[in-house]
Structure formats: C-alpha cells, structure tokens
Amino acid sequence: MAMFVHLTPSANAARVRRSGIRADSHGRAPSLPRGIYCFPVLPSYTLTHQWLRELARRGGPRGLVAVHLRLPDDEPVTVGRYHREPLTTTAADAVRRVADMPDPRGWEVFVPRAVTRREVHRIRAVSQVTGWRYFPDSNGKAPCTCFGCRVRGEYGSQRLRQRRPHPLDGPAPASAVLLRQIAATGTPGDPEQLVQTLHWFGLRRRGPADRLAHLADHPAPEVRRALAWAVGKWPSRGVPELLDRLSRDPDAGVRDAVEWILAECRP
Incomplete structure (x- = not known):
C-alpha cells in the first residue's frame, strides 16, 4: 500500500x-x-x-x-x-x-x-509554517501582482499592489481621476486613450455608469466594446439599461461582448 x-x-x-x-x-x-x-x-x-x-x-x-x-x-x-x-x-x-x-x-x-x-x-x-509560498525558491524574488497571480482578499494584498502596481492590472486609479482623463480627451475623444481609461474602469468593482453612458454613442466601435467590458460586472445603477442599449449596437463585436457578459457575469 x-x-x-x-x-x-x-x-x-x-x-x-x-x-x-x-x-x-x-x-x-x-x-x-x-x-x-x-x-x-x-x-x-x-x-x-x-x-x-x-x-x-x-x-x-x-x-x-x-x-x-x-x-x-x-x-x-x-x-x-x-x-x-x-x-x-x-x-x-x-x-x-x-x-x-x-x-x-x-x-x-x-x-x-x-x-x-x-x-x-x-x-x-501540522506546523502551519512548513513549505514554500507562490513557488519553490520564491524567497528573495518580488511577488507578481498581475491579475492571474494575486489572490483577492489575501492578507496584505492591497498594500502589496499599492507598493508594486502592475502596469496593466492595477490597482486602478480613483474614479474621479479616470473621469478627468476622459473629459481631457475632448469630443468625441481619442479612441486609444478612451480604451485605455475604460480598461482601468473595468478593474474597479463599481463606478459611475451614468457618467460613462455618453460613450455608447462614440463613433469608434472599439470604444463601445471597451465600455461594455468595463461596466458589465458592476452592480451600479444604470448598468442594465446601458448594456441593453449596447446589445443593439450596429457593430457585431459590441453585441457579442454584451451577449457574453449577460450570460457569464450578470445575475
């Protein structure tokens, strides 16, 4: 045996x-x-x-x-x-x-x-201090703070992310900072900058959906698609109405994004 x-x-x-x-x-x-x-x-x-x-x-x-x-x-x-x-x-x-x-x-x-x-x-x-964390020989190596490696709610995780922010996975700036960035792009706004700002909004647990609703009329489909991904998981007021509006978007990529969000992320 x-x-x-x-x-x-x-x-x-x-x-x-x-x-x-x-x-x-x-x-x-x-x-x-x-x-x-x-x-x-x-x-x-x-x-x-x-x-x-x-x-x-x-x-x-x-x-x-x-x-x-x-x-x-x-x-x-x-x-x-x-x-x-x-x-x-x-x-x-x-x-x-x-x-x-x-x-x-x-x-x-x-x-x-x-x-x-x-x-x-x-x-x-058993002794609770036995073994390695993260991976063998991890001592002396900086921990990764990307979305795939970090554990939400782990002791000290927020302080670690603030000390070593990941260039793509945050922590995200405050909503007020992101709204100022969107306003600074003008009308209708540079698509590349808007997509980048909406990426940071998507890392937040909630946000001002009503302040972002005007981007549903942006002429660039990549901005409308990024908007759907950014607000899709939020429990904020106005998100269901905004997703319903984007579900009728003329761009197939936007409609597909909303369909996936409604099937996987929304209650």
Whole structure:
C-alpha cells in the first residue's frame, strides 16, 4: 500500500473522518474526472508537507490538517510538477519517482476519484509554517501582482499592489481621476486613450455608469466594446439599461461582448 498526505482545511476534518475525501479538484489532464491532490509521505517532514503554506493562502481560518491515506500500489494516478503535463502511472510508481528526485518541490500526485473513509489512515495537525509560498525558491524574488497571480482578499494584498502596481492590472486609479482623463480627451475623444481609461474602469468593482453612458454613442466601435467590458460586472445603477442599449449596437463585436457578459457575469 502506498501512503500519501492530503492537506485540507481543519473545518473538513470531521467530514473526512465520517465519509472520506470528496473528489472536488480538477486534474491537469483534461480527460480525467474530478479527484484529489496529494503527495507521497517521505522521510523529510518538510518535503512531505511542502504544499502547506501555499495552500494556506486559500485555506480556512483555523489552518490546515494533514490527512494520511493508503492507496493500493496499482491505483491509477498522475504525477508531475504543477503547471506541467502529468504522467499517468500507478500509486507505487509515483511514490518511487518522487522519492528518487533530488528536489521534489512543486510536484504533486492526482488521484482521479474520491477517497473512501476506509482508505483514510489518520488525520493530524501540522506546523502551519512548513513549505514554500507562490513557488519553490520564491524567497528573495518580488511577488507578481498581475491579475492571474494575486489572490483577492489575501492578507496584505492591497498594500502589496499599492507598493508594486502592475502596469496593466492595477490597482486602478480613483474614479474621479479616470473621469478627468476622459473629459481631457475632448469630443468625441481619442479612441486609444478612451480604451485605455475604460480598461482601468473595468478593474474597479463599481463606478459611475451614468457618467460613462455618453460613450455608447462614440463613433469608434472599439470604444463601445471597451465600455461594455468595463461596466458589465458592476452592480451600479444604470448598468442594465446601458448594456441593453449596447446589445443593439450596429457593430457585431459590441453585441457579442454584451451577449457574453449577460450570460457569464450578470445575475
């Protein structure tokens, strides 16, 4: 039997004891069904629980616990480094491959099914400061503040973004500053500058939709399309009416943008 450790919020411990581990995660291989991520139990405590600090960035308020589980040696799993194409193999071979690596940091094993209660060996507390964050060897390297890397609501994230603003992903300037930029472009306004300003409006959670409604009449379709993307997710007053107006735009690109927003972003 191969031994693995699965890290989960401590709030899930009672449920795991009662009914096992649910298959909630998607594997790296698109053809696989949902399952769970885990890591082989190695002689090194730090390597075994290396994912703890990274997962704790999105974990519950009471920290994470380690769930040790036993799987048959011939259990089909995938093994690989994160963000890379995994290898399909057996549980025993995955343990052997990871144990033989000189540096297994960043590797993970995916079990494409749920884990039953009988396969759970034990649940125990672990040190909450074990492992790496962001990526192995990240110490001494400036964290990325782009939209894809940052975690909204993470402790210190707003201060980090203000100290190291991303050239494309913010933080966005205040609405008053952006409105002055739009007014400074004149009438009807330079399309390139307006699209850039609307990009920053789109990074805000809400905004003055009524102050931007006049851009729905701009002669450049790229401005009208950028307007739809900028206000589409806002809960502000006047946004549904503005989107309804843009849904009848003569440009197909604007209509397609509104259709996607209404289908994916609006309640």
